[in-house]
Amino acid sequence: MFTRLFYLLVVVVVGVTSIMACRLAQAPIAEIGSSWFTGPLQSIIGAPANAFRDVIANVQNIGELRRENQRLRAEIEQLRQENVSLPELQRENARLREQLALRQALPTFRWAEGRVIGYDATNTVRSIIINSGSRDGIAEGMMVISPQGIVGRVVLTSPTTSKILLITDSSSSVNAVVQSSRARGVVNGGAGGELTMRYIAKGEQVRTGDRIVTSGLGGVYPEGLLIGTVIDVRQRDVDMFQEARIEPAVDFARLEVALVVTNHVPAKLD
Amino acid sequence: MTGTLILLVSATLQSSVLPRVSVFGVHVDLVLVLVMVWSVRRGFDEATVWGLVGGGLVDLYSAGPFGVNVLALGVVAVLAAAAGSALRQARGLVLLAYSPFGTIVYELLALFILQNLGWRFDWPAMVALVVLPAAIVNTVVAPLVYWPLRALDERLQPQTLLG
Numbered sequence: 480m481f482t483r484l485f486y487l488l489v490v491v492v493v494g495v496t497s498i499m500a501c502r503l504a505q506a507p508i509a510e511i512g513s514s515w516f517t518g519p520l521q522s523i524i525g526a527p528a529n530a531f532r533d534v535i536a537n538v539q540n541i542g543e544l545r546r547e548n549q550r551l552r553a554e555i556e557q558l559r560q561e562n563v564s565l566p567e568l569q570r571e572n573a574r575l576r577e578q579l580a581l582r583q584a585l586p587t588f589r590w591a592e593g594r595v596i597g598y599d600a601t602n603t604v605r606s607i608i609i610n611s612g613s614r615d616g617i618a619e620g621m622m623v624i625s626p627q628g629i630v631g632r633v634v635l636t637s638p639t640t641s642k643i644l645l646i647t648d649s650s651s652s653v654n655a656v657v658q659s660s661r662a663r664g665v666v667n668g669g670a671g672g673e674l675t676m677r678y679i680a681k682g683e684q685v686r687t688g689d690r691i692v693t694s695g696l697g698g699v700y701p702e703g704l705l706i707g708t709v710i711d712v713r714q715r716d717v718d719m720f721q722e723a724r725i726e727p728a729v730d731f732a733r734l735e736v737a738l739v740v741t742n743h744v745p746a747k748l749d
Numbered sequence: 750m751t752g753t754l755i756l757l758v759s760a761t762l763q764s765s766v767l768p769r770v771s772v773f774g775v776h777v778d779l780v781l782v783l784v785m786v787w788s789v790r791r792g793f794d795e796a797t798v799w800g801l802v803g804g805g806l807v808d809l810y811s812a813g814p815f816g817v818n819v820l821a822l823g824v825v826a827v828l829a830a831a832a833g834s835a836l837r838q839a840r841g842l843v844l845l846a847y848s849p850f851g852t853i854v855y856e857l858l859a860l861f862i863l864q865n866l867g868w869r870f871d872w873p874a875m876v877a878l879v880v881l882p883a884a885i886v887n888t889v890v891a892p893l894v895y896w897p898l899r900a901l902d903e904r905l906q907p908q909t910l911l912g
Binding site: 596597598599600601602603604606608634635642643644648649650669670671672732 | 760763764765768769774775776778780807810811812813818856859860863867868869870871874875877878879883
């Protein structure tokens with residue numbers, strides 16, 4: 480018991496002496512101690528402690544970073560998909576504008592739209608297959624156009640599809656007229672898919688660049704529809720008629736949508 | 750059934766995909782090549798069926814009158830079977846020699862039938878721009894079709910692919 484009291488006394492004496500010494504001394508012992516001893520010690524221990532604290536903070540942030548990463552990836556994917564569909568939407572927009580212009584140019588026509596889903600399986604016949612048929616009001620003999628010009632005529636229908644013989648087919652004939660000079664002739668398809676205007680009277684004026692349109696004769700196609708443009712004129716002295724090679728107005732290799740005119744019934748002349 | 754499926758898929762490809770791949774202004778007559786190869790290898794019975802079925806499928810994908818390709822392909826198939834049976838030991842070479850001949854017969858026969866049904870053609874231009882290029886293109890493709898069909902033939906013997 481005496482020993483415990485002794486130690487207690489020592490503690491009290493030292494403590495009181497320290498307090499009184501700090502209060503009476505000129506130099507602040509606590510500040511001196513902290514700047515010479517505890518400060519540097521804290522700096523040495525503090526740096527790794529700070530690093531450890533950063534690690535802990537980063538570990539806590541990983542979950543949040545992962546979520547943000549996923550959100551940003553999803554956003555990028557959505558933007559990428561929008562980027563892919565944007566040109567298609569622009570094309571569709573341009574196509575619909577062309578159709579609107581066509582409707583304004585030909586206000587009396589009504590048409591059923593069909594997307595090209597196939598081509599003739601043979602090399603001898605030039606035709607396309609569209610995904611509209613009799614249940615869309617399409618019948619055999621109806622003419623087919625596009626905003627660029629005439630395409631052909633319907634030769635066969637099913638409820639959901641139609642086969643269209645193109646004007647570039649060898650057996651196709653369209654009564655035509657040169658738009659500027661009104662020279663008449665017949666546009667035939669050819670073996671290689673080319674168009675030739677034949678039976679143009681020799682004295683008639685036909686020049687490269689002239690536009691060829693339907694004349695309305697024969698009753699299959701009404702007058703004024705664009706067929707193509709003259710690229711070459713052939714005329715020999717021994718021939719009775721002139722011939723002109725025509726560049727079709729429609730690019731059949733790239734044709735995606737065809738318009739079947741449903742309210743113009745071709746005249747039957749037999 | 751497998752044979753019909755092969756012909757159906759080929760006819761569909763010939764109508765929807767192959768016309769976009771044009772060589773010398775023509776596309777591969779895949780159904781014709783298949784029919785020629787199988788007819789050379791398998792003989793008259795299967796040649797007849799393949800020719801008629803293949804021709805019917807091509808007609809379904811064509812704006813020409815139905816039956817044109819049935820007749821034209823049927824004839825070519827029978828002729829191919831005759832050539833194959835005459836030279837059994839060298840059927841690969843027979844096919845190589847027959848391909849241009851078979852294509853020319855097929856194209857000319859189809860044109861002839863169409864003309865008799867009211868279609869009009871410039872025959873010299875058709876031969877120069879369609880028939881001869883098609884003969885070249887089909888002859889080049891025939892060996893590519895021959896090897897897988899030969900493997901199929903050897904696996905199936907003596908079963909048939911139709912029925």
